Amino acid sequence: KNEVEQSPQNLTAQEGEFITINCSYSVGISALHWLQQHPGGGIVSLFMLSSGKKKHGRLIATINIQEKHSSLHITASHPRDSAVYICAGVRNYQLIWGAGTKLIIKP
Amino acid sequence: NAGVTQTPKFQVLKTGQSMTLQCAQDMNHEYMSWYRQDPGMGLRLIHYSVGAGITDQGEVPNGYNVSRSTTEDFPLRLLSAAPSQTSVYFCASRNSGLGETQYFGPGTRLLVL
DSSP: OOSEEEEOSEEEEETTOOEEEEEEEOTTOOEEEEEEEOTTSOEEEEEEESSEEEEETTEEEEEETTTTEEEEEESSOOGGGOEEEEEEEEETTEEEEOOOEEEEEEO | OOOEEEEOSEEEEOTTOOEEEEEEESSOOSEEEEEEEOTTSOEEEEEEEEETTEEEEOSSOTTEEEOOSSSSBOOEEESSOOGGGOEEEEEEEEOSSTTOOOEEOOOEEEEEO
């Protein structure tokens, strides 16, 4: 079993839809990063969470420490949101990477 | 700030050749890491450094060497390139706190023939 598991692996939605990407992680992971990788390959850090909820624009990230689960939500999705979204767990100052969710938003 | 820079952007090697991938950051970050990303897979940690003069192995260190003589630079050396090292390589840096944002370089695409 992978230490950080994401679902779904692929997600296609229509513009405007509410998007949820899930991440489950194992014991020993103390915080979670959400990152975005653009089709051109660049990687951008979106959030770091150790508890609660964070919001930036149309992006919302939540984490439930007891359930070892985090979600990334995108409201009013737009084609420019198309990218791979990656969650990565922090353990002993190292990042344990999920496999990523490929999101395609169709106009 | 230039952030995290990587050179070259793209490289083709023959099996057995050696080369160095360069990584530099101008944010005075203590932590620097090298990852490889293969198609359909997540990033895998090759080597990392928690400060100048200190390096350690990650998940997939075989075939790679690193050094950290300065805070700014963290080169990755391929000793004898193999086709299995064909990948995209990302360098990243951040400060040492648990909640610090990780910054990534643009990546180096390496093809080993």
